[in-house]
Amino acid sequence: MGACHRGVLVPIHRALSRAIALGSLATFSIVFSAGTSLAEESAPPPAQTVTIGVDHADPANQQPEKGRLFEYTDFFSRNVSIHSGDTIDFQVAPGGFHVITLAKSEDVARSVYPVGYTDRDDSKGPNGAQKIVNGPGQFAITGGSVHGGGTIVTDPTAPPPCGMAALGQAPCTFSGPKDIEVSPLAGFGPTGPAQQDVKYTVTAKEGTYTYFCSIHPGMRGTLTVVGSDEEASTQAEIDAASAKQFARDQKAALAAEADANQVRYSGDEPGSRTYQVLMGVAAANNHVAIDEIFPTEPLNLVAGDKVAYKWVDPHNVHSVVFPAPPPGQNDVVPPMVFDCGTTFSATPSPSCTESGEDWENRGGIFDPGNAPSRTALQTPTTFLDSGVLVGTGYNVQPTIQKWSVKVNDATAAGTYTYHCSVHDFMQGQFKVTG
Numbered sequence: 001m002g003a004c005h006r007g008v009l010v011p012i013h014r015a016l017s018r019a020i021a022l023g024s025l026a027t028f029s030i031v032f033s034a035g036t037s038l039a040e041e042s043a044p045p046p047a048q049t050v051t052i053g054v055d056h057a058d059p060a061n062q063q064p065e066k067g068r069l070f071e072y073t074d075f076f077s078r079n080v081s082i083h084s085g086d087t088i089d090f091q092v093a094p095g096g097f098h099v100i101t102l103a104k105s106e107d108v109a110r111s112v113y114p115v116g117y118t119d120r121d122d123s124k125g126p127n128g129a130q131k132i133v134n135g136p137g138q139f140a141i142t143g144g145s146v147h148g149g150g151t152i153v154t155d156p157t158a159p160p161p162c163g164m165a166a167l168g169q170a171p172c173t174f175s176g177p178k179d180i181e182v183s184p185l186a187g188f189g190p191t192g193p194a195q196q197d198v199k200y201t202v203t204a205k206e207g208t209y210t211y212f213c214s215i216h217p218g219m220r221g222t223l224t225v226v227g228s229d230e231e232a233s234t235q236a237e238i239d240a241a242s243a244k245q246f247a248r249d250q251k252a253a254l255a256a257e258a259d260a261n262q263v264r265y266s267g268d269e270p271g272s273r274t275y276q277v278l279m280g281v282a283a284a285n286n287h288v289a290i291d292e293i294f295p296t297e298p299l300n301l302v303a304g305d306k307v308a309y310k311w312v313d314p315h316n317v318h319s320v321v322f323p324a325p326p327p328g329q330n331d332v333v334p335p336m337v338f339d340c341g342t343t344f345s346a347t348p349s350p351s352c353t354e355s356g357e358d359w360e361n362r363g364g365i366f367d368p369g370n371a372p373s374r375t376a377l378q379t380p381t382t383f384l385d386s387g388v389l390v391g392t393g394y395n396v397q398p399t400i401q402k403w404s405v406k407v408n409d410a411t412a413a414g415t416y417t418y419h420c421s422v423h424d425f426m427q428g429q430f431k432v433t434g
Helices: 010-022 106-112 235-260 358-362
Strands: 049-054 068-071 079-083 087-092 097-103 116-118 132-134 140-145 151-153 172-174 179-186 196-202 207-213 220-226 264-266 274-283 288-294 299-301 306-310 336-339 402-406 414-419 427-432
Touching: 049 079, 049 235, 068 235, 087 097, 087 179, 097 106, 097 196, 106 179, 106 207, 172 179, 179 196, 235 274, 235 288, 274 299
Parallel strands: 049 087, 079 220, 172 196, 274 306, 299 427
Antiparallel strands: 068 288, 087 196, 097 179, 097 207, 116 132, 140 151, 140 179, 207 220, 264 274, 274 288, 306 402, 414 427
């Protein structure tokens, strides 16, 4: 999810970074010997490892210090053919954050282990939307299946159970049609953003499977296990396809960014205008999430004006929080909290678990905000929170994709700063004058 990205899974993100910092990089070598006998010539091909990129480095367009970041919600490449027994190295770009899932069917996997779902047992939250629960699909799962179950690691201090090359762990295993495996993967090392790898040995029989990112709908690839007498993908083929794919993604993202960065409003005169502000946009058929607030030009408001924030990126989550905290300071309310019924906790607490809703305390819920849409601004230091809102691609309807604030005669003049608590480098501001 890009450098400085706090992500949906902030605690797990940090835990992975700590675990990697404590681990030691391991070097693995596999030595194959080639024989010349007729029996050996008919033997299955030796096991190999191929690397699939997750996200992509793009320093020219990943500038969190300037409030903009192209997050390549894409696999490089989106197709790979292997033999049973081969290993896939999913290699995340520095600063990226994704949750890799292997399954026969993405629809089935998302149904059994949803990344999030609306809490229909409770009334709407303070922001006017129903609370959204962080589902099990955001956490490490080993031994999962189309019938559920498996080991789900929700402890934010625990390392993943397998696959992390930086921790010297053995590869995870994906065994076939009934298996569902999930691995969060954060591109951070001991000193900051760094390439990281999670490996899967595929023992599945011949057939077509899928790999996808559970936290970015639309980010997916096709895994084909071919017979021993068929050709598998070579790393050279994967790399060539990836280079073309990245060039297309980048070109589309630059065009989408330019189009979004326009001042747009309805109404004619100051005091009657409603300005549109986009919390990020998507590009390249949802293969790039542009984490940026548009327009970048500061707005000037007077009493009677409104600012309408829109969540138009279907495969990302954002929030609007006033005021933006000073550099190095955390938000008053983190992006993920734990449900205590009528109150919330910043950390899991068994004492606040609602009856019959244990998962909301284990996995938490998205910050539900503190104010409904169309709330009037008071002062530049008054805390105002839209809550974390999600794009339509997560299929957790009903929810909301817009939230607004207004200026009235009681609104104090001054500069109002705000940011996204999920991607804390996304910042915006406007001025209110008399």
